[in-house]
Amino acid sequence: MKRRTLLTTGAGAAAAATLGLPARAQDTPKIGFIYIGPVGDGGWTYQHDQGRLEAAAHFGDAIETIYQENVPESADAIRALSQMALSGADLIFTTSFGYMEATVEAAQQFPDVKFEHATGYMRADNLATYDSRFYEGRAIEGLIAGHMTKSNKIGYIGSFPIPEVIQGINSSFLHAKKVNPDIEMVVIWAYTWFDPAKEADAAKAMIEQGVDVILQHTDSTAPQAAAEEAGGVYTFGQASDMAAFKPEPRISSIIDNWGPYYIERIQALIDGTWESTATWGGMAEGHVVIGEITDVVPAEVKAEAEEMIAAITSGEYHPFTGPIMKQDGSVWLEEGEVATDEMLLGLDFYVEGLTGEIPS
Structure with missing residues (x-):
């Protein structure tokens, strides 16, 4: 399983070839995550990353996951999203409310990439939202x-x-x-x-x-x-x-139990059934524990x-x-x-x- 940060994978297949690294298989979905804080914050970002790791363990080598942490809710967000999309990401989760406008902009710029924004409300054909009660x-x-x-x-x-x-x-x-x-x-x-x-x-x-x-x-x-x-x-x-x-x-x-949701949505991407949805789960769905x-x-x-x-x-x-x-x-x-x-x-x-x- 490839689990690396965007900073080490963002150059894409050409850079991998230059460095003598194996290029990613073209049919292996690449799943990205944009985080507001460090993965070791012990709270919100940590828990989202636990969800990423749960999905990575569930799918094994069938997917590749990447992430970028400490991304401010500013122009830095659109730059991070663009870099991740250009690196070959097929589905990108943005995990803070303040990323909403940047995620909308990225979804417009990269119509072939799927996006999911946590806690937001703006959607598009390739942009879904998800939240917990x-x-x-x-x-x-x-x-x-x-x-x-x-x-x-x-x-x-x-x-x-x-x-x-x-x-x-x-x-x-x-x-x-x-x-x-x-x-x-x-x-x-x-x-x-x-x-x-x-x-x-x-x-x-x-x-x-x-x-x-x-x-x-x-x-x-x-x-x-x-x-x-x-x-x-x-x-x-x-x-x-x-x-x-x-x-x-x-x-x-x-x-915040994000793992089951990430697994469900990645599976939909793999199956070709991914659609733009608005999810607001709570205790009944196991999203809030x-x-x-x-x-x-x-x-x-x-x-x-x-x-x-x-x-x-x-x-x-x-x-x-x-x-x-x-x-x-x-x-x-x-x-x-x-x-x-x-x-x-x-x-x-x-x-x-x-x-x-x-x-x-």
Whole structure:
């Protein structure tokens, strides 16, 4: 199996011949991945790369996978995509929201290449989108956080104020408040997906404000380390299990399980059945997984969390079920009303009880 970064394969078959390396078989699909962070970030990018490796193991020598890490959400993205397409990639996955416009541009420039953009919404004949219902996992985290806090203050480190992150903030707060009506949530925006220093600073600022349970929508393990250093503060693994911090401060996690999706889509490419689709999977599809709830969490709280996991997975319960009020006191969802996907994909407000404003 050939598993190399784009930086070592981007020159293509001509360069391989010059270097005396075996050229790739013309009928071997080449699958590319563009990453926002390093593969060792311990969170989002790490988990996408675990999905790549799972697909590589599944298909063996039937495919070749390549990747480029640390690609900024800027003009660098279109350059990386163009380089990858010119290197012979047949299917390219772009794994961050901010790559959307670059992916659209690349899909137009390279109509014979298939593209898939994670967390986006813009599609074309050769451009699909895929996402996970992370808010389902945030509901479980919120329930546990509401029980575990002693100060009644929990924190959420936000990356960027996009609907995906706002869904997570609202879902976790709503479910914390259901089990603890006195709960308060401190939200700090880091304006980054991966910056350990900024993430650590956000965690420390929260702890100084009395927060003793931290949720995050950023990708490094820095908040876990800050909580561990402070002592008496609980955290949740983000995107990956972050198991190095078990049994505490990391008391559970939300795991993005990308492998099955990557295998399915690569198989469709091989079979010639690939089509542009919009996928939004959750617990029911195995895309969102709750990691081990450690024994630091009381047995009755763990049982309550597992009951909610089962209810969400079966479709019996939706985390955004009314009555739910907006922050300004107006009605968002009536009693028993369930938020539609369209509502959630455009979510741009806090629910009642959250303080502060969402940055523009």
